Amino acid sequence: xxxxxxxxxxxxxxxxxxxxxxxxxxxxxxxxxxxxxxxxxxxxxxxxxxxxxxxxxxxxxxxxxxxxxxxxxxxxxxxxxxxxxxxxxxxxxxxxxxxxxxxxxxxxxxxxxxxxxxxxxxxxxxxxxxxxxxxxxxxxxxxxxxxxxxxxxxxxxxxxxxxxxxxxxxxxxxxxxxxxxxxxxxxxxxxxxxxxxxxxxxxxxxxxxxxxxxxxxxxxxxxxxxxxxxxxxxxxxxxxxxxxxxxxxxxxxxxxxxxxxxxxxxxxxxxxxxxxxxxxxxxxxxxxxxxxxxxxxxxxxxxxxxxxxxxxxxxxxxxxxxxxxxxxxxxxxxxxxxxxxxxxxxxxxxxxxxxxxxxxxxxxxxxxxxxxxxxxxxxxxxxxxxxxxxxxxxxxxxxxxxxxxxxxxxxxxxxxxxxxxxxxxxxxxxxxxxxxxxxxxxxxxxxxxxxxxxxxxxxxxxxxxxxxxxxxxxxxxxxxxxxxxxxxxxxxxxxxxxxxxxxxxxxxxxxxxxxxxxxxxxxxxxxxxxxxxxxxxxxxxxxxxxxxxxxxxxxxxxxxxxxxxxxxxxxxxxxxxxxxxxxxxxxxxxxxxxxxxxxxxxxxxxxxxxxxxxxxxxxxxxxxxxxxxxxxxxxxxxxxxxxxxxxxxxxxxxxxxxxxxxxxxxxxxxxxxxxxxxxxxxxxxxxxxxxxxxxxxxxxxxxxxxxxxxxxxxxxxxxxxxxxxxxxxxxxxxxxxxxxxxxxxxxxxxxxxxxxxxxxxxxxxxxxxxxxxxxxxxxxxxxxxxxxxxxxxxxxxxxxxx
Numbered sequence: 182x183x184x185x186x187x188x189x190x191x192x193x194x195x196x197x198x199x200x201x202x203x204x205x206x207x208x209x210x211x212x213x214x215x216x217x218x219x220x221x222x223x224x225x226x227x228x229x230x231x232x233x234x235x236x237x238x239x240x241x242x243x244x245x246x247x248x249x250x251x252x253x254x255x256x257x258x259x260x261x262x263x264x265x266x267x268x269x270x271x272x273x274x275x276x277x278x279x280x281x282x283x284x285x286x287x288x289x290x291x292x293x294x295x296x297x298x299x300x301x302x303x304x305x306x307x308x309x310x311x312x313x314x315x316x317x318x319x320x321x322x323x324x325x326x327x328x329x330x331x332x333x334x335x336x337x338x339x340x341x342x343x344x345x346x347x348x349x350x351x352x353x354x355x356x357x358x359x360x361x362x363x364x365x366x367x368x369x370x371x372x373x374x375x376x377x378x379x380x381x382x383x384x385x386x387x388x389x390x391x392x393x394x395x396x397x398x399x400x401x402x403x404x405x406x407x408x409x410x411x412x413x414x415x416x417x418x419x420x421x422x423x424x425x426x427x428x429x430x431x432x433x434x435x436x437x438x439x440x441x442x443x444x445x446x447x448x449x450x451x452x453x454x455x456x457x458x459x460x461x462x463x464x465x466x467x468x469x470x471x472x473x474x475x476x477x478x479x480x481x482x483x484x485x486x487x488x489x490x491x492x493x494x495x496x497x498x499x500x501x502x503x504x505x506x507x508x509x510x511x512x513x514x515x516x517x518x519x520x521x522x523x524x525x526x527x528x529x530x531x532x533x534x535x536x537x538x539x540x541x542x543x544x545x546x547x548x549x550x551x552x553x554x555x556x557x558x559x560x561x562x563x564x565x566x567x568x569x570x571x572x573x574x575x576x577x578x579x580x581x582x583x584x585x586x587x588x589x590x591x592x593x594x595x596x597x598x599x600x601x602x603x604x605x606x607x608x609x610x611x612x613x614x615x616x617x618x619x620x621x622x623x624x625x626x627x628x629x630x631x632x633x634x635x636x637x638x639x640x641x642x643x644x645x646x647x648x649x650x651x652x653x654x655x656x657x658x659x660x661x662x663x664x665x666x667x668x669x670x671x672x673x674x675x676x677x678x679x680x681x682x683x684x685x686x687x688x689x690x691x692x693x694x695x696x697x698x699x700x701x702x703x704x705x706x707x708x709x710x711x712x713x714x715x716x717x718x719x720x721x722x723x724x725x726x727x728x729x730x731x732x733x734x735x736x737x738x739x740x741x742x743x744x745x746x747x748x749x750x751x752x753x754x755x756x757x758x759x760x761x762x763x764x765x766x767x768x769x770x771x772x773x774x775x776x777x778x779x780x781x782x783x784x785x786x787x788x789x790x791x792x793x794x795x796x797x798x799x800x801x802x803x804x805x806x807x808x809x810x811x812x813x814x815x816x817x818x819x820x821x822x823x824x825x826x827x828x829x830x831x832x833x834x835x836x837x838x839x840x841x842x843x844x845x846x847x848x849x850x851x852x853x854x855x856x857x858x859x860x861x862x863x864x865x866x867x868x869x870x871x872x873x874x875x876x877x878x879x880x881x882x883x884x885x886x887x888x889x890x891x892x893x894x895x896x897x898x899x900x901x902x903x904x905x906x907x908x909x910x911x912x913x914x915x916x917x918x919x920x921x922x923x924x925x926x927x928x929x930x931x932x933x934x935x936x937x938x939x940x941x942x943x944x945x946x947x948x949x950x951x952x953x954x955x956x957x958x959x960x961x962x963x964x965x966x967x968x969x970x971x972x973x974x975x976x977x978x979x980x981x982x983x
Contacts, residue, residue, distance in 0.1 A: 273358035317393030324445035333393030511646035594725035673807030740809030752886035766798030791819035906950030
């Protein structure tokens with residue numbers, strides 16, 4: 182059997198051997214991620230807390246920066262990677278350096294941190310996101326993990342969608358560098374704080390292994406289920422440190438305890454989950470290692486806690502043996518506790534089982550409520566801590582219950598107020614605004630009128646305790662209710678005065694006349710036609726209201742005039758429209774296009790064209806500045822316009838007139854001789870002689886338009902292609918039937934060489950086949966007949982035989 186010294190030497194030897202082998206990240210004992218919301222939207226601080234074993238570290242092991250990645254949980258989409266610079270380092274406290282030499286760890290906290298931007302519009306997936314940092318590898322000296330030197334670490338945190346669930350992750354307390362003695366109860370805390378007040382639940386889980394190994398030092402790849410470490414036989418998440426009991430965590434407080442039954446170095450992980458309104462919204466994991474050593478059996482005597490100093494009004498409780506068990510005092514006061522001092526002992530004060538950093542003297546000033554204990558150990562030699570830990574409950578809660586109340590909302594509009602009320606009783610009062618005292622304000626009630634933080638401080642005449650409470654009062658400014666002074670406040674009846682308010686996009690408006698709200702008017706401008714006292718009430722988005730000064734508007738009565746109604750007329754009316762009104766003596770005027778169409782007492786529709794036009798009548802009477810006015814509307818109908826074309830028709834035939842007629846018009850043709858119908862829109866004409874027709878088109882409103890066209894009647898020519906001028910009395914002349922209807926015609930005949938042999942202006946005497954008195958020889962000749970009157974020329978061949 183080995184002696185104690187031999188075992189310790191062997192343990193240290195294992196550590197030094199490990200230093201020569203585990204070169205990846207075996208110096209990293211554990212750590213956790215933090216994500217903290219900043220003071221402005223979308224701003225966060227991302228941090229990584231690593232716990233380093235200085236005994237197992239080499240130069241360069243602490244990197245100047247590390248990278249963390251963020252992924253979307255639903256599909257492991259990478260949202261970003263962030264490089265965090267080294268922020269700070271500090272050694273973790275131990276209470277006994279002599280005993281610390283027995284353990285294989287000397288811990289230091291190394292913090293990496295960076296302010297980053299996470300946009301709510303981008304991080305809005307309801308399944309949330311996670312942060313990850315993977316590193317290899319663990320120390321080969323770990324006793325509860327299979328192939329620890331090939332097992333990496335994954336520091337992991339998941340958080341909800343920022344857009345809908347703004348959140349800061351839980352923040353673990355900084356651990357100590359303490360060890361656990363085999364066979365002795367050991368308690369330490371991983372209690373976390375949550376800035377959002379979410380409920381936290383703790384559990385021990387199997388550490389993540391991740392995807393790193395001796396060949397891959399860092400790996401931030403995503404995973405829906407990260408690989409976990411392999412436990413050695415007899416170990417598990419529920420039994421990561423063997424003992425009676427084994428390592429356990431209080432699910433509500435995060436305090437861990439164990440009475441270890443085996444020495445060694447043990448890895449474990451604590452999962453802290455946060456719940457809001459009963460729903461899980463996120464979590465963070467802390468990886469860590471606990472060293473269990475075989476401490477010497479020498480144990481210092483149990484410490485005794487006494488009261489060195491307390492306020493005069495403190496209430497002190499004692500146990501049956503006379504020792505101090507509790508102290509109650511006022512909030513803001515302090516209590517000084519002490520234990521017996523000796524250079525032989527070292528001390529570690531605790532509150533609620535958690536070491537208080539730096540409080541290692543024989544005295545402690547307690548400024549917060551809690552259960553205070555002190556752990557007593559040998560200073561210069563290793564031994565077990567004091568077996569019995571006496572505790573003193575310190576209660577520095579409020580001695581007086583104070584809740585400042587208000588008689589109404591503490592946010593109100595200027596001109597209104599609220600009364601702040603403090604509890605009444607045997608108290609004296611002092612009121613403050615933004616930490617400035619109000620001289621003379623010594624009553625339990627106070628009425629504020631300005632924005633600020635109002636605080637009341639009450640002092641109990643019985644206990645002397647001073648208690649404060651405050652309320653934030655916000656006074657919203659009134660909107661600006663002002664009517665721009667109109668150019669005129671007196672007008673004539675029938676006129677309009679426009680009132681305009683100072684406008685803001687956040688204002689709504691309500692107008693009133695002589696105390697009666699004008700319901701239909703809610704704009705910033707009001708057209709006024711009635712006399713009265715007008716005021717404007719303006720409401721802003723804070724529902725604050727202001728009312729303007731009143732504006733008095735007056736309307737004088739004008740003489741009563743009437744204007745005779747105006748009949749409708751056509752724009753091409755030949756007579757002007759007479760205008761009349763009663764009483765007479767006033768002036769008529771046209772509005773718009775009708776301005777130039779009114780002359781004296783007449784209206785000329787030809788100067789306006791079709792449309793509706795307003796004609797006004799104005800009459801000024803002596804002694805009255807307001808003229809009488811009346812108006813009528815005259816309708817001017819559009820006159821029809823038609824375009825007809827002259828036509829030519831052969832006698833005995835017919836031609837259709839006005840082929841482009843307008844369906845809405847009625848037509849009347851004169852004379853009706855030779856027409857298929859005198860009222861047809863497109864009649865057929867077949868006159869015997871050339872005739873000029875007059876057509877009148879009428880609109881449904883009775884407007885007319887008249888025009889003319891001429892139908893020219895022409896006779897068809899029958900031109901023989903041969904005749905026999907042989908004086909036998911038959912067919913001796915070239916008779917052209919119908920040529921008599923063309924007295925201005927010209928007839929020409931040419932021989933085969935193109936020489937004229939017959940030319941006649943008019944054709945009253947048929948040609949006898951002679952030229953210059955001589956008979957032309959039988960032959961084929963060419964003729965050209967020009968009827969005249971724009972009629973087409975006729976030409977062809979003519980045969981003369983004898």
